[in-house]
Amino acid sequence: MTMFYDDEFDRLFKRVSRSFVNLDDIFGGKSTGNLYGPIFYGYTMTIGPDGKPVVWEYGNTKPELSTSDTREPIVDTIVDEKEKVVKLIAEMPGVDKKDVKIVVDDNIVSIDAEHGDKKYYVKVPIKHKVDENAVKASYKNGILELTFKLKDPEKPKGKTVEVE
Numbered sequence: 001m002t003m004f005y006d007d008e009f010d011r012l013f014k015r016v017s018r019s020f021v022n023l024d025d026i027f028g029g030k031s032t033g034n035l036y037g038p039i040f041y042g043y044t045m046t047i048g049p050d051g052k053p054v055v056w057e058y059g060n061t062k063p064e065l066s067t068s069d070t071r072e073p074i075v076d077t078i079v080d081e082k083e084k085v086v087k088l089i090a091e092m093p094g095v096d097k098k099d100v101k102i103v104v105d106d107n108i109v110s111i112d113a114e115h116g117d118k119k120y121y122v123k124v125p126i127k128h129k130v131d132e133n134a135v136k137a138s139y140k141n142g143i144l145e146l147t148f149k150l151k152d153p154e155k156p157k158g159k160t161v162e163v164e
Contacts, residue, residue, distance in 0.1 A: 070119040073111065073144075079128060084150045086128050093142030094118035100139055102146065104132045109146065129153075 041059035048054045078087040088109060092100070095115040103110040107130065113120045130148035138145050 069117065070121050072122045073113075073120045075111075075122060075124050077124070077126070079150075081150075086126060086130055086148045086150060088124060088126075088144075088146040088148075090120075090122070090144040090146075091142060092118075092120045092144055095120065095142075097139040100137075100144060102137055102144075104135060107132075111144065113144075 041057070043058070044056045046054050046056075073090045073092045075088060075090045078089065079085075080087065090111055092111075092113050095113040095118050099113050099115040101112045103112075107126045109124045109126060111120065111122050111124070126148065129151040131151055132148075134149040136147045
């Protein structure tokens with residue numbers, strides 16, 4: 001009796017699942033490139049009888065490995081209201097100070113650096129009003145620090161008229 005329910009459950013599961021993905025792709029390790037169903041990738045890891053890990057990949061796609069050798073540096077933005085500055089701190093180890101190029105345009109900072117096989121590039125938006133003409137940059141031991149002065153909040157223009 002139990003075998004009947006198991007077979008019936010398997011049959012229903014396969015029928016329902018066919019509308020989402022071909023189960024042979026998952027369990028058979030085949031890839032048909034089916035673009036009509038969900039696209040997924042995963043892996044399973046178990047411990048084999050010899051005590052070593054066994055990894056099985058499944059899915060109907062493979063993970064895309066980046067072909068670019070340019071990295072995006074880690075960037076922190078720190079706002080110091082007391083000192084009225086915004087600091088961008090970027091980690092770019094392996095490049096020299098002369099290799100770093102910085103462009104500030106319309107509250108977007110582009111950082112580009114290249115030295116040998118080390119290449120970095122990132123665009124960082126600044127969400128505060130800063131003075132683009134009053135920026136200082138320093139680079140030491142793989143750490144780039146940009147310091148912008150915060151602009152004073154704009155006072156509303158116009159004239160207040162009192163009602164008599």
